[in-house]
Amino acid sequence: MEALAKNTIARGSALFVFLDGPRNEDDRGLGGEIREYVSSIDGFQSVSLVEQSENIGLAASIIRGVSGMLERHESVIVMEDDLVTAPFFLQYMNDALTTYRDDEAVASIHGFVYDIKGLPETFFLKGADCWGWATWRRAWRVFESDGNRLLQGLQERGLLNEFDLDGAASYTQMLRDQIEGRNDSWAIRWHASAFLKDMLTLHPGRSLVRNIGLDGSGTHCHDVPAHLLVEADSRPLCVDRLPVSENTRARKRIIDFLRDQLLPHYTNGGIFLRVIKYLKSVFN
Structure with a gap:
């Protein structure tokens, strides 16, 4: 929140904080602390708290929250x-939302990118993404919550290899895991939904987001290789x-990066499993 409040146009932005219901009695105390903290947030045009009385979990929280906002x-x-x-x-998010507002083929805007040198200032990739992102009402309408339908569509169109970045990523397996209840990922379904509609997401050439939940303290990610952690770039993007x-070209650079950094560790089981957990965390 402190970093977001330091954004150049934060004071013109309405902030909505979503608080899931408690999973257990210990969570009730944490909920109280969060409410108190939210009441102290300053630096935005307005601050609103949206609470759930019952715990609905990660995916339902995101899906309901985004759907409610876009109503x-x-x-x-x-x-x-x-x-x-x-x-x-x-600023980047708002500029991009305005620039591509009426482009039906654009599904979303994304704020994170791997630390890869030589990427263009901004670029499009097929599908969607989830670490600091934005979308429009018109695009969110394509979201399909049924993982089975998404997998069937990818299979029928022969898109599994392309979906998996020519084998450099394990998105199909993540989707299968969601179907089988092994993860609670909304994001793999968002990615697949946009991908099947041949829609694109605008990515930055330098990451404007840093994930601090990769230290093992969170629910969905543990023991991540340090070389995959990316610092947020402080310069503006055009x-x-x-x-x-x-x-x-950008797609190939990302594929090469994933292959160069991750696949050579396949024979080292410990490192490889940590890498897979990292990739799964991106879409949880």
């Missing part, structure tokens, strides 16, 4: 509680209108 607003910027933003994150098509 009242044309667009929304979505942050989870373990993300720290750079000072120009909100959002110029691009042709609305996937940047194949």
